[in-house]
Amino acid sequence: MGGGELPGLLVNEIGGIHGILHGHVALLKKHFYLITMKEFLENRKHMSKKVQAIYLWWHKPIINRELLQSLPNLKVIANSGVGMDHLDLKLVASFGVKMANAPYAVSSSTADTGMALLLASARRLVEGYHVATSPGMEYSEADLLGVEVTGATVGIIGMGSIGYKIALRAKAFEMNILYHNRTRRKEQEEQAVGATYCEKIDSLLQQADFVMVVVSLTPQTHKLIGKREMELMKPTATLINISRGAVVDQEALVTALQTGVIRAAALDVTYPEPLPRDHTLLKLKNVIITPHLGIKTDKATYMVTEEAVENILAALNGLPIPSEVLPS
Numbered sequence: 237m238g239g240g241e242l243p244g245l246l247v248n249e250i251g252g253i254h255g256i257l258h259g260h261v262a263l264l265k266k267h268f269y270l271i272t273m274k275e276f277l278e279n280r281k282h283m284s285k286k287v288q289a290i291y292l293w294w295h296k297p298i299i300n301r302e303l304l305q306s307l308p309n310l311k312v313i314a315n316s317g318v319g320m321d322h323l324d325l326k327l328v329a330s331f332g333v334k335m336a337n338a339p340y341a342v343s344s345s346t347a348d349t350g351m352a353l354l355l356a357s358a359r360r361l362v363e364g365y366h367v368a369t370s371p372g373m374e375y376s377e378a379d380l381l382g383v384e385v386t387g388a389t390v391g392i393i394g395m396g397s398i399g400y401k402i403a404l405r406a407k408a409f410e411m412n413i414l415y416h417n418r419t420r421r422k423e424q425e426e427q428a429v430g431a432t433y434c435e436k437i438d439s440l441l442q443q444a445d446f447v448m449v450v451v452s453l454t455p456q457t458h459k460l461i462g463k464r465e466m467e468l469m470k471p472t473a474t475l476i477n478i479s480r481g482a483v484v485d486q487e488a489l490v491t492a493l494q495t496g497v498i499r500a501a502a503l504d505v506t507y508p509e510p511l512p513r514d515h516t517l518l519k520l521k522n523v524i525i526t527p528h529l530g531i532k533t534d535k536a537t538y539m540v541t542e543e544a545v546e547n548i549l550a551a552l553n554g555l556p557i558p559s560e561v562l563p564s
C-alpha cells in the first residue's frame with residue numbers, strides 16, 4: 237500500500253477526461269500520498285482514514301454527504317479553478333472541512349479565452365474557416381464582413397481578477413471599456429485600464445458593442461442575462477459568456493439570436509456541457525461555441541495545481557489558506 241507519512245490526497249483519477257494531468261503527478265507526489273477514487277472504492281475501509289485532502293479536477297470527484305461522512309480525517313477540499321458552483325459550500329463547511337479555489341492561476345488564460353471569442357465573433361473566424369477549407373463554397377463578400385474592434389465598446393460584467401485582465405487586453409485593442417461589479421474598483425485601478433464604472437447593468441447593456449459575462453454563478457447571478465437584458469442590448473451587439481452557462485437564459489438567447497435582437501453570441505460555457513447534438517444553438521450561424529476552454533493552457537493548468545498544493549498545505553498545517561472560500 238505504501239504512502240509513508242505523507243498526507244493522503246484523494247483525486248478522481250489520473251489522466252482521462254476527469255483526471256488530473258500526468259504532468260502534475262510528480263508535483264502532487266512530492267507532498268501527498270495520491271489515492272484515486274478507484275483505489276478508494278476498492279479499499280474504502282483502509283483508505284477513508286488516510287484521506288486528509290481532496291483535489292477537485294473539473295468538478296470531480298463529486299462531493300456529497302455520503303462521501304464526506306466516510307472521510308473522518310478530511311480537512312480541506314481544493315478546487316482546480318475559480319468557480320465553486322459545483323460544490324455545496326454549506327454542506328462541506330458543516331463537516332468542518334475547509335475549501336479553497338485557484339483564482340490567481342486562471343485569470344490570464346481565461347481572459348485570453350474571452351478575448352479570443354470576442355475577436356473570433358467580431359471577425360467571423362469560424363465562418364471564414366469554413367469558406368477557406370471548402371473550396372468552391374458559395375459566399376458573398378458581405379457574408380464575411382465583421383465588426384471593427386478598435387473603437388468599439390466592451391461591457392465587462394464582473395470585474396474580478398479575470399474581468400480586470402480582460403480590460404487590460406481590451407485597452408491594448410483600443411476599445412472603450414465599461415464595467416459593472418458589485419463593488420467599484422479603486423480609481424487608480426480604473427484609470428490604469430481606462431475603464432468606466434456602470435453602477436447599473438442596464439446602462440452597460442445599452443451602450444456595449446460586446447457584452448462579456450465574467451461573474452461567478454450564484455443564486456443571485458442565475459439567469460442574470462435574460463430576455464429583458466438582451467432586449468436592452470443593441471441589435472448590433474455580441475454576447476460573450478466565459479463564466480457559467482446558467483448565468484445566461486439560454487432559451488431567451490436562442491430567440492434573441494434567431495430574431496435579430498442581438499447580432500451574435502460566443503460561448504465557452506453552456507448548460508448542459510456539452511449541449512445535446514440536436515440543440516438549436518448548435519445550428520445557428522451567428523453563434524460560436526467552444527468546449528469550456530477557459531483556463532486550458534499547459535501553464536495555467538499547472539499553476540492551478542501549484543495553487544491547490546499551497547492551499548492544501550496551509551490548511552493541513554493550520555495556517556491561513558491563501559484562497560479560502562467561505563460559504564456565503
Ligand SMILES: O=CC(=O)O
Nearest residue numbers: 317318319342530
Ligand atoms: O471554469 C473554470 C474555472 O472555474 O476556473
